[in-house]
């Protein structure tokens with residue numbers, strides 16, 4: 038098992054992989070544009086096609102001073118480099134980190150401790166959640182509610198009537214074959230019981246209901262060998278000897294149907310030893326089945342005595358021909374609120390699968406109680422499988438059946454791992470919850486591993502990405518909601534940033550080609566870069582999760598990061614900005630009756646204000662009301678305010694530094710007027726239908742042909 042935990046794949050999260058692709062393709066476009074601009078400007082300069090402010094040719098062959106040539110060349114290179122800087126979305130990793138850090142802090146309040154930052158975003162695209170049963174779906178507060186001796190049930194009032202020989206054996210089995218302890222400080226105080234919930238329930242039942250004396254029994258016996266509980270075998274055993282006796286006793290305790298299979302005798306109610314024939318095995322099986330159907334965990338106790346060979350005790354525990362001592366049923370109630378949590382996962386399009394080590398019938402009963410399974414679904418229609426079955430499928434069979442499986446019972450750690458691997462292979466983004474050491478390989482393999490903070494073992498926590506502090510399945514759903522929030526925040530930011538990229542590249546490119554000069558200077562472009570990267574990231578990354586996040590289907594691994602809807606919004610805004618700014622570039626001087634410098638300031642100011650207003654548009658990718666919930670996001674409003682103030686300072690006060698000229702009221706009004714128009718444009722463009730499921734939904738093909746369709750960079 039350790040080897041499967043340790044092999045650490047250097048895999049990227051789905052979102053990281055996509056972001057890297059996106060960044061490199063944008064970078065390539067930016068580089069191409071920059072090289073083109075560089076070439077065009079150089080050629081124009083050296084062929085004498087550029088003129089300085091006084092209208093004189095800048096380059097007149099050998100008459101030009103070397104220092105002037107150098108100045109111009111450096112200027113041209115600076116312009117090209119700035120284009121690259123603007124084009125490369127270096128703010129993207131920052132935005133992602135900011136979003137993740139912010140949501141991580143908020144998730145802590147919602148009982149989820151994030152160990153690996155990227156897990157939050159991955160959770161946003163989760164399509165399947167594999168949950169374990171005990172402790173996550175149930176309270177993990179077990180209590181023995183049924184006891185069967187042979188084929189008869191023993192009621193509470195008859196507990197003391199158990200025949201003394203059987204009682205004695207049971208007492209030895211319970212007392213020695215356990216990892217739990219009982220500490221009684223005073224004769225009257227309530228004993229303190231430690232151990233796993235299953236152990237605690239059994240010890241408490243033995244001590245309180247059966248009146249056994251556990252600690253006293255332990256002192257009288259000598260343990261020869263212990264086989265600790267293992268998740269693979271689902272049983273634990275001890276080999277022991279009573280003082281001075283020439284026989285050894287094997288005691289087993291474990292999964293009822295598995296222990297039963299090792300037995301060939303049983304004690305009946307009156308303490309008589311009877312041999313177990315096939316018919317009786319079926320009857321006992323039915324008893325286990327009926328307990329399990331009531332969602333009880335069934336544990337059986339079995340025993341065998343072996344005579345020692347001339348004083349040499351064998352170290353081996355007997356595994357066949359045992360005598361069944363009794364069956365107990367442990368009740369572990371469902372957590373309140375689990376049903377609603379499962380419902381909300383389902384309505385969010387996320388599959389919930391239960392993987393447990395418990396009996397099929399117990400698993401099925403709990404799954405029905407939690408709403409994972411419909412009462413009609415069971416093994417016949419492939420919704421419930423046992424670990425062995427699943428393991429023994431051929432790989433093809435497994436792939437074919439896996440989507441139907443909702444419950445896997447009696448699973449070993451390997452089965453859990455296998456399930457996760459298959460789901461991933463099928464293209465699912467898999468979240469796994471687990472508490473035990475046996476869950477560690479699956480937690481590691483999962484795209485998102487969620488471990489339990491209270492009951493979870495250290496190994497499970499170490500292998501997980503997120504620790505659920507209250508062990509509650511409802512918190513898993515909260516993590517899902519936060520994950521989706523992170524994902525959509527990043528999408529919003531990308532849309533916002535790409536709009537600026539496309540617009541800035543287009544303007545500089547067209548202007549450079551046509552007039553040989555770039556309207557936006559290096560300092561101005563870097564300021565724009567700052568707004569869209571750092572401040573934009575902060576503003577858009579800190580949105581709270583909204584309720585409509587859980588209405589969408591999961592994005593999974595295949596959906597492109599930039600959806601058609603985003604392309605539509607982005608291109609509309611970028612087109613508008615480019616159109617306006619190029620108009621200003623070529624007609625601005627005449628329209629406003631101003632000189633070159635003021636015209637350039639107008640372009641710069643309009644460009645920045647357009648981004649400020651477009652930042653509001655970016656808040657909602659699909660909804661038309663872009664102001665919804667804005668009062669709750671104080672940081673957003675503050676950043677917009679700061680951006681505007683800084684812009685005023687840039688234009689009005691930092692003349693030299695930003696190469697700007699002061700603008701009068703009318704010119705400011707014009708800039709703001711143009712920028713405000715991006716709101717109605719954003720609203721109008723959202724009326725253009727874009728099918729988000731173009732490839733998957735054949736019914737939509739008619740409308741698709743009419744709707745926008747862009748090819749996405751892959």
Ligand SMILES: Nc1ncnc2c1ncn2[C@@H]1O[C@H](COP(=O)(O)OP(=O)(O)OP(=O)(O)O)[C@@H](O)[C@H]1O
Pocket residue numbers: 169170171172233235236266267268269271272273290291292293334335336392393394395396448473475
């Ligand atoms: N202390 C114990 N001694 C003997 N048998 C046990 C003990 N604890 C559990 N079992 C048996 O093992 C089964 C659980 O196995 P395991 O611990 O591998 O499950 P799991 O995957 O952790 O299950 P879950 O989903 O319930 O957390 C139980 O159904 C029970 O029959």
Ligand SMILES: [Ca+2]
Pocket residue numbers: 169170171471472473476
């Ligand atoms: Ca478990």
